[in-house]
Amino acid sequence: MFLEEILEKGGLLDKLTSLDGPSGYEGEVRNFIKEKIAPYVDEIFVDRMGNVIAHKKGNGKRVIIDAHMDEVGFIITGYNNDGTLRFRALGGINAKIIPSKTVLIGPDKIPGVIGAKPIHLQDKAPREKGLTYDDCCIDIGTYSRSEAEKLIELGEYVVFDTEYDEFGEGLVKGKAFDDRMGCLILMEALKESYNADIYGVFAVQEEVGERGAFIASLNVKGDIGIALEGTICADMPNIPKHLSATEVGKGPAISIMDRTSIFDTDIAQDLMELGNELGIIHQRRKAIAGGNDAATFHGTGEGAKIATLSVPCRYIHSAVSVASKSDITNTIKLLVAYLKTL
The missing domain is CATH 2.40.30.40 (Peptidase M42, domain 2)
Structure with a gap:
């Protein structure tokens, strides 16, 4: 994986974040993602809500990996x-x-x-x-x-109307980091081979109530569900450190709980131990505010064990967000390494 190239100006993340796809109008993003992932998956299905479901066939556990296409x-x-x-x-x-x-x-x-x-x-x-x-x-x-x-x-x-760019020491800025970050990570993860039965869900309408993922969770019943997000970050000088949900540059954030989910402790522990073993820097997401698509996968049918893996993003849900290139690449590495253990 040439991870540095996908984060450069003109690279894959630039192209993803430059697309227009607010909730209910994700067509541009959907068409782009379908074209890019087609060589790496066995089948692609678009449901009536507009979710893209990409299947990599395997013989192991049934794993749903979710990233939402819509932006605020x-x-x-x-x-x-x-x-x-x-x-x-x-x-x-x-x-x-x-x-x-x-x-x-x-x-x-x-x-x-x-x-x-x-x-x-x-x-x-x-x-x-x-x-x-x-x-x-x-x-x-x-x-x-x-x-x-x-x-x-x-x-x-x-x-x-925000232009993507690199700036500072290893940082990028742009719009729609929530959740084109997750889309990027899932697209890169689908390029790898696994024993597990992988369903990549690129969901619609997360920002207005996880509507797309709810439909996907009814159609794709997984043993494990992992939500990929660009998440809140408040590592600013006027905010006490204990109130900083995540910190830019400290690696992917592994959630404990949020407004809609309590995440599986075994999966979280496996992710952290794997990160320690492979030298992939990571952090716990300390805030419990917000919610994401993971709730739909453990709250539908027989449910699933769930986790959320996120890239810390400053100034989220605004005209521009800021993230660290190393956090993005480490999130991809940790996700791929975990999936290969299944």
């Missing part, structure tokens, strides 16, 4: 008389971080800017509490409702 974004809900657009979130995006962000709208990638009243003109309440979605609009450069209606349809999706 927005959806157009209306027009203003001045030609600007009304919108709401697809997934969990804090309204405080959205003003002045550049966005792309729909498959034609029409550029826009999220606008808000300048701070000079704001009353005390929005200054202290922050703006809401009702205080913002998307400016596409039109001057009337009729002009805007000709360009943009109601229900059109919106994503952040």
Whole structure:
């Protein structure tokens, strides 16, 4: 595996994160992934929800490895008389971080800017509490409702317009690290050979309630389910160390529990022991906030033993995230090594 190449500007991660795929609109991402993984799997199936299920046949345990294709974004809900657009979130995006962000709208990638009243003109309440979605609009450069209606349809999706790049010492920045990181790791893992019966699930609509993975879990019943994520990270100077869920540069994060799951201690222990044995740096995810697709695999049918393996990402669910290249490569190495033990 030439892992460094896939993380360079113009490499696989750049291509994945540059695709548009908010919840419910994952088509671009789905088509790209299907094409790239086809040479490495025995069969590919797309269910009615739009999940991609890739099967590598084996004789051992039935293992589901999940990464979700969707990213947080927005959806157009209306027009203003001045030609600007009304919108709401697809997934969990804090309204405080959205003003002045550049966005792309729909498959034609029409550029826009999220606008808000300048701070000079704001009353005390929005200054202290922050703006809401009702205080913002998307400016596409039109001057009337009729002009805007000709360009943009109601229900059109919106994503952040962010360029992927390398910076600092071994870091990368870009949009949609949650969860194109997981997609990248799963795509690389599918290139290897295993004894276990592997089902790679590239799921839809995780950011709006794990909807795609729920359907996949009904159709693919596994003994083990592993969710791959780009996860929260708060290793910042104003946050006490014990409140930092994960730290960039400290390796893949192995979850203990979250809002929807308590993860299997045996799998977690196996992952940590394997990491120690192979010299793959890793960490425990200390926060229990959030949730992911793993919950659907142990809460459906007979259930499955589950684990979550994540890449720490700063500033998640915003216009740009930051991650460490070494964390990404170590996550791939640890996952592949674990699967080869089954």
